[in-house]
Amino acid sequence: xxxxxxxxxDFADFMAGIDxxxxxxxxxxxxxxxxxxxxxxxxxxxxxxxxxxxxxxxxEALWPALALETLHNFTLIHDDIxxxxxxxxxxxxxxxxxxxxxxxxxxxxxxxxxxxFALKPKKGATIAALLGKVAREVCEGQQLDLNYETQTNVSIxxxxxxxxxxxxxxxxxxxxxxxxxxxAKESDIQHVYDFGITMxxxxxxxxxxxxxxxxxxxxxxxxxxxxxxxxxxxxYLKALELASEKDRKRxxxxxxxxxxxxxxxxxxxxxxxxxxLNVKEEVEKVIAEYDRKAFLALDAIDLPDERKVHLRTxxxxxxxxxx
Numbered sequence: 001x002x003x004x005x006x007x008x009x010d011f012a013d014f015m016a017g018i019d020x021x022x023x024x025x026x027x028x029x030x031x032x033x034x035x036x037x038x039x040x041x042x043x044x045x046x047x048x049x050x051x052x053x054x055x056x057x058x059x060e061a062l063w064p065a066l067a068l069e070t071l072h073n074f075t076l077i078h079d080d081i082x083x084x085x086x087x088x089x090x091x092x093x094x095x096x097x098x099x100x101x102x103x104x105x106x107x108x109x110x111x112x113x114x115x116x117f118a119l120k121p122k123k124g125a126t127i128a129a130l131l132g133k134v135a136r137e138v139c140e141g142q143q144l145d146l147n148y149e150t151q152t153n154v155s156i157x158x159x160x161x162x163x164x165x166x167x168x169x170x171x172x173x174x175x176x177x178x179x180x181x182x183x184a185k186e187s188d189i190q191h192v193y194d195f196g197i198t199m200x201x202x203x204x205x206x207x208x209x210x211x212x213x214x215x216x217x218x219x220x221x222x223x224x225x226x227x228x229x230x231x232x233x234x235x236y237l238k239a240l241e242l243a244s245e246k247d248r249k250r251x252x253x254x255x256x257x258x259x260x261x262x263x264x265x266x267x268x269x270x271x272x273x274x275x276x277l278n279v280k281e282e283v284e285k286v287i288a289e290y291d292r293k294a295f296l297a298l299d300a301i302d303l304p305d306e307r308k309v310h311l312r313t314x315x316x317x318x319x320x321x322x323x
Contacts, residue, residue: 003310007048007058011041014062015069030094030106031113034073037089042318043068046171047178049311050192053303056182063120064127064177070117071131072170074110075138077103082146083229111135127177134173141166145231152252154232156241160201167207168200188301195297199315202290205283206319208233212271213280224267230255234286235279236270242277291319 020035022028044065051061079085080093081100087093095103114135118128144162148154175196179189211226212235226233236255240248251273259266274280294315298308 001313003052004045004049004314007045007052008041010058011044011048011062011065015066018066026098026102027106027109030077030098030102031110033097034077034094034106034110035070037091039073039089041069043072043170043174045314046174046196049314050175050178050184051182052178053192053301053307053311054179054182054184054188056178056184060121060123061178061181063117063124064131064181065174067114067117067127067131068170068174068177070110070114071135074107074114075142077107077110079142082142083225085225121181123181126180130173130177130180134169137165137169141169148232149230151232154237156234156237159232159234159237163201163204164197167204168197171200171203172196185302188303191297191300195294195301195315198290198294198297199318202287202294203318205234205287205290208235209280209283212267212274224264224271227255227267227270228259228263230258234283235274238282239274239277239279242279242282243273247273247277287319
């Protein structure tokens, strides 16, 4: 745990030394506002933990860690516009605090900054190429997510592929970059990537649950936002699978509604159906299976178990998170 705290502090200190300001201030103020908030900083931590796992130089790994955090926040700024989300980490989203045009431009600038940061270490060209690849995959996942809001026949397998692209590949690539900078062998880089994919799937499914079953103050986002936006999460798709004909038709009807008012009424009705069907418990079983596969991939890395303790501890913290 002390190692994790030390890496978190090292990254915070590193970020504090970066000047995110500039002119015109309308472009750069939202970037500083976003990057200097106290988020989970999960992706840079995974990069630094993987680099530490394989005995790499932390100073080299800090740059891809910063690139990953910048890229991730770029996607969030644009996601919030598409989702019309008022809150992120308990604060106003960028488009809400400024406007959509500024949020789009600031996000674009963050993407270019991420690529510049990725080029800084010795393996910068390789890291930047990976960053470009994962950025494209995240966009593919986001487009599928948008498609599924209006598509009526989404399957569970299609949903899982969407969250692999939208969430899991960035977590896996964070570990991959840390291992690459540390000159890990190819087989171990693959194992740590596989660990990240399965952990990322678990992470997103937990997010689906927390969106509905966590309070705004803890989660930092609006309650039931996925239902309000008609997002066909695993909870919804599993509910359709388990529901009676009557409940199935009602769910499908509710997920065609776009409500400016009485949003909470819709959310509570959907939640009541989920609760009757024990959908939350069903999703928790799937999460447990992804967690099991993640730790099998971690076990396969060709290093002594004591070297893996910090990464294992961090993953266990994530699997028990509340926000």
